[in-house]
Amino acid sequence: MYSVESLLSDIKNTSLSKPFRILNVCGGHERAITRAGFRTLFQHNIHLIPGPGCPVCICPEEDIAYAIHLAINENVVIVSFGDMLRVPVEYEISGCSSLIDAKNQGADIRPISSPQEAVSIALEEPRKVIVFFAVGFETTMAPIAATLLNDLPNNFRVLLSGRLTRPAVAHVLESQPDTFDALIAPGHVATIMGSEEWQFAIDHHNLPVSIAGFHPESLLLSLQTLIGNCSNKVVTLSNRYPEVVKQNGNAAAKALINKAFTIVDAHWRGIGVIPGSGFSFASRLSHLDATNDYAPVDFPSQCDQNVPETTSPCEKVILGKMAPDACPFFGQECKPASPKGACMVSDEGACRIWYSSGERSITNVIKKGNTLKVEMK
Amino acid sequence: MKSAEGNNHSSSEPLGTESIQLAQGNGGTLTKRLIDHVFKNKANKDLDLLHDAATVTFDGPYLSITTDSFVVSPPIFPGGNVGALSVYGTVNDLAVVGATPRYISTAFIIEEGFSLSTLKQIVNGMHQAAAETNVAIVTGDTKVVPKGSGGGVYINTTGVGDSQDAPIWDTSLIKAGDHVLVSGSVGDHGACVLLAREDYGLQGQLKSDCGSVVPLIDPIKHLDGVRFVRDPTRGGLSVLLHDVANETGFDIELIENNIPVRPEVASVCEILGFDPFILACEGRIVAVVAPDISGKVLAHWRSIRNGEQAEHIGVIVKNTESKGRVTIVTPMGGRRFMNELEDEPLPRIC
CATH class of the missing domain: 3.30.1330.10 (PurM-like, N-terminal domain)
Known part of the structure; x- marks a missing residue:
């Protein structure tokens, strides 16, 4: 249908009179873009900008601090998706600034890769309380909802820190008007929520949107569509991942989410409180809430202020205001083995992705190649 | 196993246990x-x-x-x-x-x-x-x-x-223009062990490449133009090539499409967020050879068991920087650096 060569030449032959800034909001997309080397392939004025696309990066520090506190002080087993373990918090809890610190100090913290694994651990350890640190966007929260709605062992509790993507993207677009020219919408989230979830970017911001899959070919098709929108001066919502994304999404998954959770205002690390962007337990599941059973931890939270002005480099990276390699700590004090900020931890984090694929010094490569360094405003 | 006594005790006496005491x-x-x-x-x-x-x-x-x-x-x-x-x-x-x-x-x-x-x-x-x-x-x-x-x-x-007839292979012999060859698919052992740990709740068709590389070494042992040979174990292809780049100061340019990765390994890496190039091999070798013998080495390897997938994956390139780097030309024609192993890989969230 489309050949990679024809898509690439289409993009390269489109003349753009001004910079064209394309925001992506999914760590999987950023990973695919970087691994394919797209930034070294296109013309100088096409900017591919990573935004808030990683649930690990935006998980608020107070939730991580609470998980560390429970693991160290409350004799519980914390089970968590692996990449949460290294995320640092600014203020230490009992001498630990990450879950991996706590694990190294003897706390029982176990990495898992599915909610069902958390339940299996609870069944294997009936004498211990298992607290599942549930972090993720809609794609992760749907299977978590399904798990929580099943019969669960009595020793199973949840520290809920899930987030909805659309309100955060809306926040980024509203707080930075005229900064982005197009949006690549997240394919996995759209699978659950439907392509219609992204119509708001057209209606409220006049931005073309393309839903992309995760193969470089699918992303290339989305990019070509968005760049075509720009040169033809039209604004469309295109679904370039139609094999899994439907207009209304996955009704069964949405029903599970609605049954298990209610939608609440929630704090995002680096962004602040975003209305209607988080999950709380529906009353039928409130007995699972770990915060009912254990005292809170004393941790300075930023969520008291309403959407604070962002200053730290991590916050600027999450909001798409700064390229990862423009951060003074990038690749210096902040590396995957010793992350200073959350974006350097997860494989979905923009800094980690850029670091792992060497975008920190892409100019060196490009000297031999034929394109120019990515620049962002 | 060490014992000062001889071997004249009967081994027929039962152990009487199913597990080690x-x-x-x-x-x-x-x-x-x-x-x-x-x-x-x-x-x-x-x-x-x-x-x-x-x-x-x-x-x-x-x-x-x-x-x-x-x-x-x-x-x-x-x-x-x-x-x-x-x-x-x-x-x-x-x-x-x-x-x-x-x-x-x-x-x-x-x-x-x-x-x-x-x-x-x-x-x-x-x-x-x-x-x-x-x-x-x-x-x-x-x-x-x-x-x-x-x-x-x-x-x-x-x-x-x-080792009296051992050839002298060393990174100091490597020259710009030399070819980088790998004897088979990379990451099989690492991916297989990750799955076998069962922590991930995944089942797969993966098999470790665990085996002897002697049959791969023998035919090239006395071939002029072989500069350096090593097996990519812990840290996989990436650590080996970064070592070569660091020791020689040369860049290494790889063609991603040429690096053999089994589809099962690629899938596991995709799901768990791992990079196959940092996963261990236990029966492969990487050789840096003069360009005029690379075809010969590949022909030798491809003719033997476990060498069928041998490939020419990259070249040694002179660079102007102080430090050698490992770059990849992606299937799309873009460029990136090869991921350098820094921390213990953990499964990612989604």
């Missing part, structure tokens, strides 16, 4: 019975003598010696086990410096409660691998540690090889 490491009768039942191998007279040290013959003035410890979990995985791995790993380390592997010594640290039948399987794997690679396991030792203080079974092997 602490007392089986105390050097007394129970240790002797364990050795008789599990470790003794009628084919290997040196080992069965149970002397304090083995005395062996040698052909030339030069030896190569290497040692390695094997702590893989789980100890049994598709395509091999820690016993076979402990022989292949050490044999391979000798082979890639051009030596002919001859003798192996081994030491076991076994955790109390470890399954006896698994131990037998592991020891059997060692003997089979030794027979296949024509090395003799000539001496050994067994210790048992209390439950909770060891991860099942740890095996150390030390290998000795003849």
Whole structure:
């Protein structure tokens, strides 16, 4: 249908009179873009900008601090998706600034890769309380909802820190008007929520949107569509991942989410409180809430202020205001083995992705190649 | 296994347990019975003598010696086990410096409660691998540690090889324009062990590439133009190539499409967020060779078992920077750097 060569030449032959800034909001997309080397392939004025696309990066520090506190002080087993373990918090809890610190100090913290694994651990350890640190966007929260709605062992509790993507993207677009020219919408989230979830970017911001899959070919098709929108001066919502994304999404998954959770205002690390962007337990599941059973931890939270002005480099990276390699700590004090900020931890984090694929010094490569360094405003 | 006594006790006396007991490491009768039942191998007279040290013959003035410890979990995985791995790993380390592997010594640290039948399987794997690679396991030792203080079974092997006819292979011989070759698909062992740990709730068709690289080394051993050979074990292809770039100061440019990765490995990496280029191989080699012999080396490799997928994956390039770097031309034609292993890979969230 489309050949990679024809898509690439289409993009390269489109003349753009001004910079064209394309925001992506999914760590999987950023990973695919970087691994394919797209930034070294296109013309100088096409900017591919990573935004808030990683649930690990935006998980608020107070939730991580609470998980560390429970693991160290409350004799519980914390089970968590692996990449949460290294995320640092600014203020230490009992001498630990990450879950991996706590694990190294003897706390029982176990990495898992599915909610069902958390339940299996609870069944294997009936004498211990298992607290599942549930972090993720809609794609992760749907299977978590399904798990929580099943019969669960009595020793199973949840520290809920899930987030909805659309309100955060809306926040980024509203707080930075005229900064982005197009949006690549997240394919996995759209699978659950439907392509219609992204119509708001057209209606409220006049931005073309393309839903992309995760193969470089699918992303290339989305990019070509968005760049075509720009040169033809039209604004469309295109679904370039139609094999899994439907207009209304996955009704069964949405029903599970609605049954298990209610939608609440929630704090995002680096962004602040975003209305209607988080999950709380529906009353039928409130007995699972770990915060009912254990005292809170004393941790300075930023969520008291309403959407604070962002200053730290991590916050600027999450909001798409700064390229990862423009951060003074990038690749210096902040590396995957010793992350200073959350974006350097997860494989979905923009800094980690850029670091792992060497975008920190892409100019060196490009000297031999034929394109120019990515620049962002 | 070490014992000052002779070999005249009957091995028919039953062990009476299904798992390892602490007392089986105390050097007394129970240790002797364990050795008789599990470790003794009628084919290997040196080992069965149970002397304090083995005395062996040698052909030339030069030896190569290497040692390695094997702590893989789980100890049994598709395509091999820690016993076979402990022989292949050490044999391979000798082979890639051009030596002919001859003798192996081994030491076991076994955790109390470890399954006896698994131990037998592991020891059997060692003997089979030794027979296949024509090395003799000539001496050994067994210790048992209390439950909770060891991860099942740890095996150390030390290998000795003849090296009087060994070629001199070294990164200092590498020149700009040389070709980088790999003998087969990368990441198989690493991906297989990750899955076999079962922590991930995934099942797969993966098999470790655990095996001897001697058949891959033999045909190129005396070929002019081979600069450097190494096996990409821990840290996989990435660590090996970054070492070469760091030691030589040259860049290495790789063509991603040419690097063989099995589809199963690619899928596992995609799901768990791993990079196949940092996952271990246990039966592959990477060679840097002069461009005029790369076709010959590939033809040799492709004609033998486990070399069918051998590929020319990149070139050595002169650079103007102070430090050599490893770059990749992506299937899309873009460029990026190869991921340099920094921390222990953890499964990612989605």
